[in-house]
Amino acid sequence: MKTVKILAIIAFLAAFSTKAFCQDYKNIDGLKYKIFNPHKGPKPVLGDRAMCDMLFYGESDTPMFNSIKTHQIIPIPIQALQFKGDLMEGIQLMSVGDSAEFQVNGDSVAKLAGPNGHIRAGSKLKYILVLRSISTKEDQAAELKKQELKAAHQDITDEDIIKDY
Numbered sequence: 362m363k364t365v366k367i368l369a370i371i372a373f374l375a376a377f378s379t380k381a382f383c384q385d386y387k388n389i390d391g392l393k394y395k396i397f398n399p400h401k402g403p404k405p406v407l408g409d410r411a412m413c414d415m416l417f418y419g420e421s422d423t424p425m426f427n428s429i430k431t432h433q434i435i436p437i438p439i440q441a442l443q444f445k446g447d448l449m450e451g452i453q454l455m456s457v458g459d460s461a462e463f464q465v466n467g468d469s470v471a472k473l474a475g476p477n478g479h480i481r482a483g484s485k486l487k488y489i490l491v492l493r494s495i496s497t498k499e500d501q502a503a504e505l506k507k508q509e510l511k512a513a514h515q516d517i518t519d520e521d522i523i524k525d526y
Contacts, residue, residue: 391446
């Protein structure tokens with residue numbers, strides 16, 4: 362298990378080190394981004410779920426979350442944009458296998474979080490993502506149907522399904 366973790370981290374760093382210093386950020390509506398070693402293939406669209414490895418850095422590049430360290434794949438539902446420069450716009454530029462860095466304006470996120478949020482005005486939030494797979498609306502509907510059938514035939518509760526998941 363430790364070997365897998367080390368190899369994943371090495372691969373993750375290698376993906377960024379090869380182009381990190383020779384590629385400038387691109388900009389879409391205030392979202393700054395870099396896509397490293399882009400792949401061809403379908404991209405997530407509205408209603409899909411992007412299954413990603415994620416590193417999240419808060420203000421002053423402070424590490425806040427690392428899904429590789431916690432052995433989690435993060436499902437990110439692709440939703441309508443909430444503001445200009447929304448992370449959703451950047452994820453929709455990725456294909457399976459792509460790794461990318463996104464810088465989101467903290468002011469926009471702070472407005473969504475409201476007065477109880479912990480994001481300072483003027484801050485930049487950094488997300489590093491690797492898109493592992495895309496779950497389409499059809500995939501999600503089929504999975505839900507499968508779970509419903511399983512529960513109906515085995516007297517399994519929703520709580521059992523969630524625990525099993």
